[in-house]
Amino acid sequence: MVEVILLAIALAMDAFAVSIGLGAKAQKYSHQYVLRLAIYAALYFGIAQGVMPLIGYLLGAAMLGWLAAAAPWIGGTILIALGGKMLYEVFTADESDDDSDDLDVNDDINTDSDTVTATSKHGHINHRTMFTLAVATSIDAMAAGFTLNLLALNAWLACLIIAIVTAIFGWLGIYLGRRSGTWLEDKAEALGGIVLIAIGLKVMFFS
Numbered sequence: 624m625v626e627v628i629l630l631a632i633a634l635a636m637d638a639f640a641v642s643i644g645l646g647a648k649a650q651k652y653s654h655q656y657v658l659r660l661a662i663y664a665a666l667y668f669g670i671a672q673g674v675m676p677l678i679g680y681l682l683g684a685a686m687l688g689w690l691a692a693a694a695p696w697i698g699g700t701i702l703i704a705l706g707g708k709m710l711y712e713v714f715t716a717d718e719s720d721d722d723s724d725d726l727d728v729n730d731d732i733n734t735d736s737d738t739v740t741a742t743s744k745h746g747h748i749n750h751r752t753m754f755t756l757a758v759a760t761s762i763d764a765m766a767a768g769f770t771l772n773l774l775a776l777n778a779w780l781a782c783l784i785i786a787i788v789t790a791i792f793g794w795l796g797i798y799l800g801r802r803s804g805t806w807l808e809d810k811a812e813a814l815g816g817i818v819l820i821a822i823g824l825k826v827m828f829f830s
Contacts, residue, residue, distance in 0.1 A: 646800025679768020
């Protein structure tokens with residue numbers, strides 16, 4: 624159970640970091656707006672993060688029969704690769720800072736372009752953008768879902784735990800971002816990457 628909670632926390636860090644950014648950019652908005660944004664972040668990120676690893680688990684279960692001997696190494700490699708990807712993104716974040724404004728929840732962006740505005744002129748949250756962010760931050764969780772076949776617990780329960788943990792972090796991220804700005808974003812992703820690498824090593828050598 625401890626492994627699943629750690630995995631859930633690690634997978635939630637991407638959504639947490641995005642939520643912090645959204646909260647930081649919503650500092651000038653009303654408490655009602657921030658509350659609504661927090662609810663949407665919890666729902667969208669939580670549901671996406673719970674469904675994606677379940678898909679990965681089901682796909683992995685179908686292949687586990689003929690991958691049984693190599694499964695720990697494949698699963699461990701996936702987790703280590705995902706952790707390394709998160710750390711890489713932390714260290715290269717400065718290069719993409721200019722592009723982050725494309726998902727600004729406070730800007731009104733031309734809807735004729737490929738970028739979708741997250742708020743209207745009246746401060747309404749755009750559900751399409753929240754959905755896009757939720758999917759983007761949960762893609763890695765689908766790959767990590769394969770490793771649920773290697774853990775001694777109910778995968779459905781594990782996905783529920785991942786969804787709940789992510790929803791909590793999504794909610795908290797909005798308010799932390801509103802209070803402290805974006806300085807926690809990189810730290811959250813770095814922590815997630817380190818935890819994923821540690822779990823990957825355990826799966827490979829101690830499962």
